[in-house]
Amino acid sequence: MRAPLPRQFRYFAFVVVALVATPLVALLWRVPWSRIHELLREQVVVDALILSLVTSLIAAGTALLLGIPVALILSRMEGIKASITRALMTLPMVLPPVVGGAALLFAFGRNGVLGSSLEDVTGLVLPYSLAGVVLANTFVALPFVVLTTETALRSLDPRFELAAASLGANQTRVTMQVVLPSIKGSLVAAGVLAWARALGEFGATITFAGNVPGSTQTMPLAVFVAMETDQDAALAMSVVLILVSLTVLVALRDRWWPAR
Amino acid sequence: MAGPVTEQPQPLLDTHVVVERGEFLLDVELQVAPGETVAIMGPNGAGKTSFLYALFGWLPLRSGWILLDGVTIEAPGQDQFVSPHHRDFGMVFDDCLLFPHMTVEQNLAFGTNVEIETSPLVELLELSHLLKNRATALSAGQQQRVALARTLLTSPKMVFLDEPLASLDPSGRIQARHLIRSALNDQVSGALIVTHDPADAFALADSVMVLEGGSISQFGSIGEIGEHPATPWIASLIGWNFFAGVGSGSSVQLADGTQIATSESGLTGEVTIAINPSSVALFLEAPVGSPRNKWFCEIETIESVGELARVTLSGPVTIYADITLSAASDLELRKGLGLWVSVKATEVLVQSSNP
Numbered sequence: 001m002r003a004p005l006p007r008q009f010r011y012f013a014f015v016v017v018a019l020v021a022t023p024l025v026a027l028l029w030r031v032p033w034s035r036i037h038e039l040l041r042e043q044v045v046v047d048a049l050i051l052s053l054v055t056s057l058i059a060a061g062t063a064l065l066l067g068i069p070v071a072l073i074l075s076r077m078e079g080i081k082a083s084i085t086r087a088l089m090t091l092p093m094v095l096p097p098v099v100g101g102a103a104l105l106f107a108f109g110r111n112g113v114l115g116s117s118l119e120d121v122t123g124l125v126l127p128y129s130l131a132g133v134v135l136a137n138t139f140v141a142l143p144f145v146v147l148t149t150e151t152a153l154r155s156l157d158p159r160f161e162l163a164a165a166s167l168g169a170n171q172t173r174v175t176m177q178v179v180l181p182s183i184k185g186s187l188v189a190a191g192v193l194a195w196a197r198a199l200g201e202f203g204a205t206i207t208f209a210g211n212v213p214g215s216t217q218t219m220p221l222a223v224f225v226a227m228e229t230d231q232d233a234a235l236a237m238s239v240v241l242i243l244v245s246l247t248v249l250v251a252l253r254d255r256w257w258p259a260r
Numbered sequence: 261m262a263g264p265v266t267e268q269p270q271p272l273l274d275t276h277v278v279v280e281r282g283e284f285l286l287d288v289e290l291q292v293a294p295g296e297t298v299a300i301m302g303p304n305g306a307g308k309t310s311f312l313y314a315l316f317g318w319l320p321l322r323s324g325w326i327l328l329d330g331v332t333i334e335a336p337g338q339d340q341f342v343s344p345h346h347r348d349f350g351m352v353f354d355d356c357l358l359f360p361h362m363t364v365e366q367n368l369a370f371g372t373n374v375e376i377e378t379s380p381l382v383e384l385l386e387l388s389h390l391l392k393n394r395a396t397a398l399s400a401g402q403q404q405r406v407a408l409a410r411t412l413l414t415s416p417k418m419v420f421l422d423e424p425l426a427s428l429d430p431s432g433r434i435q436a437r438h439l440i441r442s443a444l445n446d447q448v449s450g451a452l453i454v455t456h457d458p459a460d461a462f463a464l465a466d467s468v469m470v471l472e473g474g475s476i477s478q479f480g481s482i483g484e485i486g487e488h489p490a491t492p493w494i495a496s497l498i499g500w501n502f503f504a505g506v507g508s509g510s511s512v513q514l515a516d517g518t519q520i521a522t523s524e525s526g527l528t529g530e531v532t533i534a535i536n537p538s539s540v541a542l543f544l545e546a547p548v549g550s551p552r553n554k555w556f557c558e559i560e561t562i563e564s565v566g567e568l569a570r571v572t573l574s575g576p577v578t579i580y581a582d583i584t585l586s587a588a589s590d591l592e593l594r595k596g597l598g599l600w601v602s603v604k605a606t607e608v609l610v611q612s613s614n615p
Contacts, residue, residue, distance in 0.1 A: 162318060163357040165345040167371030167414050177370075181361045 101207025
C-alpha cells in the first residue's frame with residue numbers, strides 16, 4: 001500500500017494522458033469505418049501488412065539472438081571498456097534512423113565495405129531487398145535487447161551462478177538453464193520492445209531498403225505514401241497498426257516492461 | 261612447492277588458503293579428517309564466507325594449496341587450478357538460492373541423475389510431498405531442506421554449509437539441526453559449517469575454527485574453546501557452560517550426582533551438555549513454578565564483558581551466568597552472595613559422546 005498523492009498530481013497526470021490520447025482519438029475519428037474492409041483488401045495494403053509483420057518478427061528474433069550474447073559479456077565488463085561497448089551498442093537507438101540507414105548503405109551497399117565482398121562471395125545483395133528490410137530493422141532494434149537484457153542480468157544475484165556451479169554445472173549449462181530462464185520476463189520484454197521498434201521503423205528502412213511496394217514497402221512506408229495520395233487508405237492502415245500494437249501490449253499485461 | 265607432511269590417516273581436506281581482497285588478507289591453514297565436521301565461527305567480516313569461496317575456486321589463491329582426498333585441486337605454485345564445477349565440494353548458501361523458475365523436483369534433479377521421487381535422502385528430509393511445488397513457494401525451513409538435499413544429492417566428498425539455520429525460527433532450528441546431523445552422518449565424509457550460533461557448532465561439529473580478521477584465533481573442540489577462550493570475542497560468544505555426565509531418560513547425572521533435566525528423551529551413556537550463560541537466570545528467592553533445574557549457589561566472581569556482567573557461581577554446579585549490567589546492579593550482586601540459579605530444561609543442549 002502506497003501513501004496517496006495530493007489530488008493535483010492526479011489532475012496533472014490526467015491531462016498528460018489525455019494529451020497522448022488526443023491525436024490517437026483524432027485519427028480514429030477520421031477513419032472511414034464504412035469503407036475500411038474494402039480499403040484493407042487493396043493489394044498494396046495487404047502486401048505492406050504481411051511484409052511488416054514478417055520482417056519485424058524476424059528482426060526481433062534476430063535481435064534477440066545477436067543481443068543476448070552481447071548482453072551476457074557486457075554484464076561482466078567493468079570500467080571504460082564497458083562504457084564504450086555499451087555506447088556503441090546504444091548508438092542505433094539514439095541516431096536518427098536515416099543516418100543509420102545511410103551508414104548501413106556504406107557498409108552493406110553494393111559498393112560498401114562489406115557489401116561488395118558479400119556480393120562477390122555469396123551473390124547476396126542486401127540493399128533494396130527483403131533481407132535489407134530485416135537488416136535495417138534489426139540494426140535499430142538491437143539496442144533495446146542489449147540494454148534490457150544487460151539490466152536484468154546485472155540485477156540477478158550472481159550467487160545463483162555459484163550455486164549452479166557448485167552442483168556441477170559448467171558455464172554453458174549455468175547460462176542456458178539458470179541465468180537465462182531466471183530473466184525470462186526481461187527477455188520477453190526485450191523481444192517485445194525490439195519488435196515494436198522494428199514494426200514502426202521508417203528512416204533506416206527507406207534509406208537502406210527503399211520503398212518498393214510488395215518487396216520492401218512496410219506499413220509505415222505505405223502509410224507515408226498513402227498520406228499523399230489516398231488518405232483513407234493511410235487511416236485504415238494506421239488503425240491496423242494501432243490495434244496490433246495495443247493488443248500485444250495489453251495481452252502481455254505489463255510483462256513487457258522489465259521493471260515489473 | 262609440496263603440500264605439508266602427510267599424516268596418518270590422510271586428511272580429507274588439507275589446505276592453506278591465502279587470499280588477498282584489497283586491504284584484507286585471509287590466511288588460513290586447515291586439515292579436516294574423513295568424517296569430521298568443522299564449524300567456522302567468527303565476527304562479521306572475519307573471512308568465513310571468503311574461505312569457503314576460496315576453497316571453491318571463486319576467489320583465486322595468492323598462494324597456498326588445496327588438496328581434497330590427496331588430490332591437488334588448486335596450487336598457484338604448481339599452476340594447478342581445477343574449475344569450480346569440477347571440484348567435489350557441495351555448498352548450501354545461507355539464503356538457499358533455490359532456482360526460482362524451477363519446481364522443487366527440478367531443483368533437486370539439477371545436479372544429479374538420481375531418481376528424485378525414490379531417493380532415501382528426499383524421504384529423510386521430508387520433501388516427498390513438496391516435489392511439485394514452486395521452489396519459491398516454500399517456507400524458510402522447507403527451502404533449507406531442499407537446498408541441503410539438492411547439494412547432498414550430488415554426492416560431494418565434502419559439503420560447506422553457510423549459516424544453514426540463520427533463516428529459521430528457534431523451534432525450526434532444533435528440528436533442522438537433527439535433520440542436518442543425520443543427513444550429514446549418512447551422506448558425506450566431511451563438512452564445514454559457518455555459523456554464528458554456538459548451539460549449531462555444539463550440535464553439528466566435532467571441532468571449531470574461530471576466524472578473526474582473516475586468520476585463525478582459536479581451533480579446538482567447542483568444549484575446549486568455551487572453557488579457555490583465546491580472545492574477548494570468543495569469550496563473549498562461546499563462553500558457554502559445559503558438563504559431562506551420564507544420560508538417563510530425559511535427565512543427565514553429573515559425576516557428583518547432580519541431576520540436570522533436559523527436553524530430550526531416551527538419553528543413555530556418556531553425554532555432554534551445554535548451557536548458554538544467557539539462559540541462566542538468577543533469583544534472590546527460591547523460584548516458584550516450572551524450572552526443574554534450580555540450585556542454590558554462591559557468587560565467586562563478577563566480571564563485566566561489554567554490556568553484560570558474567571557471574572561465576574559455585575554450589576551443586578559451577579556455572580556461568582550472563583546478565584545485563586542493570587540487572588546485576590538491581591540484584592545488588594557481590595562476591596559471596598547466595599542466590600538461586602535456574603535453567604529451563606529446553607535451554608539445556610545435549611550432545612551424545614558416541615552418536
